[in-house]
Amino acid sequence: MNISATPSRQPSELSVDVVIIGAGPAGLTAGYLLSKAGKSVAIIEKDETYVGGISRTVEHEGYRFDIGGHRFFSKSKAVVDLWNEILPDDFISRPRMSRIYYEGKFYSYPLRAFEALRNLGLFRSTMCMASFAYAQVFPRKQVKSFEDWTINQFGKKLYSIFFKTYTEKVWGMPCDEMSSDWAAQRIKGLSLWGAVTDGLKRSLGLNKKPNNGMQAKTLLEEFRYPRLGPGMMWDAARDHVVAAGNKVLMGHALKQLASDGQGGWRLEATLPDGSERVIRAAHAISSAPMKELAARLSPVPESVLDASGLKYRDFLTVALKIKSEDLFPDNWIYIHDSKVQVGRxxxxxxWSPEMVPDSTVACVGLEYFCFEGDGLWASGDDELVALATKEMAILGLCDPKDVIGGTVVRQEKAYPVYDEEYADRVQAMREELEAKHPTLHLVGRNGMHRYNNQDHAMMTAMLTVENILAEARIYDTWCVNEDAEYHEAGREGEEPAFPQHVGTAEDRAAALASMRAVPTRVTAEREPVEAGRDAA
Structure with missing residues (x-):
């Protein structure tokens, strides 16, 4: 009796100069620039359909959805020039408009305190001012939390209306557990008393200047946007990489990234059919979540236990098609109402008229912030569409009978969480990789566990490419500016092409001083906020 052994499937192999994990803005930027420089590149992406990561554009029945909203504005000339190079003919100019929605009324964003008091009506405004006065006379002496700081600044009434509900929706933690440092940075410059006194002066004709209770800022009034959504940019970048003879491999999930013992890398990827592919490369660039990369590295890094504790905030978008004229002119509105779960x-x-093919249909996306695996995340699509329809009715924004369809898009690991341990965990991972594996480069929001914008993610990739081409670490990618007001103020392309070279303590201090504000939890003993620290 002859028994024939079933031959095992050998994984296909590919050798390139650089393998890139993730086809988001950072990964595709690196792939595009390396391809231009004549390097052989392979990019793996676990999604089977879309490139762009959180900046992708999802299409459903001809309707296009931007996942999270992406204004194309950057102070970096290098980034702006690269956008124009990749997508030279498809940008449109769009007005910038975002407001707060509370109990049937719209409020300017950033918040204008005098306008807010006027919209709230005489009785509520009086209550707000009385609450504010009480907070000034009897402030909370132990200011540890976001709640403590904000109540001392605005009073409990305004805090409950304009700060508490939305903040807790986004971050999934109570305001009395968030550090007061974040509040001091995030709401810096807004003065309730200054807004009220300026408003009274205007009503008496004593002050003709616009009044919003804020320190003077020049806000962005319009921005550029790809006419078919941000995914249009990353589709074009992918096409350039492929046209250069390189690979963008969809449906390839990272299984293992192993050092070959000679400074290079052996990457194993799993395909949807269960088969595998092996890619060998001299350099590896990862935009995968740091937590996931650490678990798949071989040899296992000593810092893997640190990285395994990193946390993320997820969200999902429920896109509704509504038989109606446009419901509001804003790019998005913030929902400050505890009666509903939707946050934005x-x-x-x-964003672009071309995103919605039917002029008689309004298309909106309700964003729900959650954690992967919780009740919202695990709900069925039909259940979520029904919830979104119900909440639009509760808010008074549409009649449920006018909703003619909907779909759901889930985005895991949308926001890296800055808990009290994250910085030490990231630092441990970074130091070990830089010491032992100088040819492994971390880029992008999740790759570096840093809450940066699309243009910042691109810049980390651009500097990484410069380092690879120079065969030396001439730029410190961790010093890329993370200014929280990037999309609110300033002039496009006003900053030089690249930041300072690696080296000085002043460069590092400047980068840390511009860290984008993200809430951290209250700890028993915390350092005081550094004097002069400037974050939104």
């Missing part, structure tokens, strides 16, 4: 609502036609 996008209006896709306001």
């Amino acid at each position: 609502i996008q209006n896709f036609r306001s």
